[in-house]
Amino acid sequence: MKKFGSSEKFLFGDNIEWEVVGEGVKRKIMGYDDSIMLVNVHFDKGGIGPMHAHYHSQVTYVVSGIFELTIDKETHLLKGGDSFYIPPNVLHGAVCKESGVLIDVFSPIREDFMGEE
């Protein structure tokens, strides 16, 4: 597997550019090594994370906003202070009901989020 090394140790949000990843959805990669990666994802109201799956384990913390989260065949509304866990290879997706921020963390690193070097 390709190795990516690691990020800086201190990451200042104001210094990191947003990357637009869909309509009403943008992200900042905010810390990683080959075994873990943290991503700040901002959703406008109506922004969608389409149903998808990946072999990485994922945990996500809802910082703010309201999200309709589907994991496998179960759907719940989550708000700031809630979180969710997605096992490897399980389908999941989100619809943003009120603008907010998710902190997505993956193990191992999401190679597909890393630009060509």
Next chain:
Amino acid sequence: MKKFGSSEKFLFGDNIEWEVVGEGVKRKIMGYDDSIMLVNVHFDKGGIGPMHAHYHSQVTYVVSGIFELTIDKETHLLKGGDSFYIPPNVLHGAVCKESGVLIDVFSPIREDFMGEE
């Protein structure tokens, strides 16, 4: 290595009790499997995470508050929207300057955070 399985998929913050882990510091474990663990840590002003090290990789997102963070021999003030990355076995510690919340994520799971079963 001992296996812990995984947490629930949906975790509602209001339903999870705080665990006091030090003076002015309390936490909720909010999602895990054997390869990843997410922990919500609330600090009162003056709360301290003493300098320590562990073999796990760690990424942390600052949700709110102001924290004086030391990693190895480098110290910075971090606020909501910032983050940090701690490589395995590197000394680190935090002093809370204004009350707030850190989202600590580890890979692999912190076995030492899991109660006896």
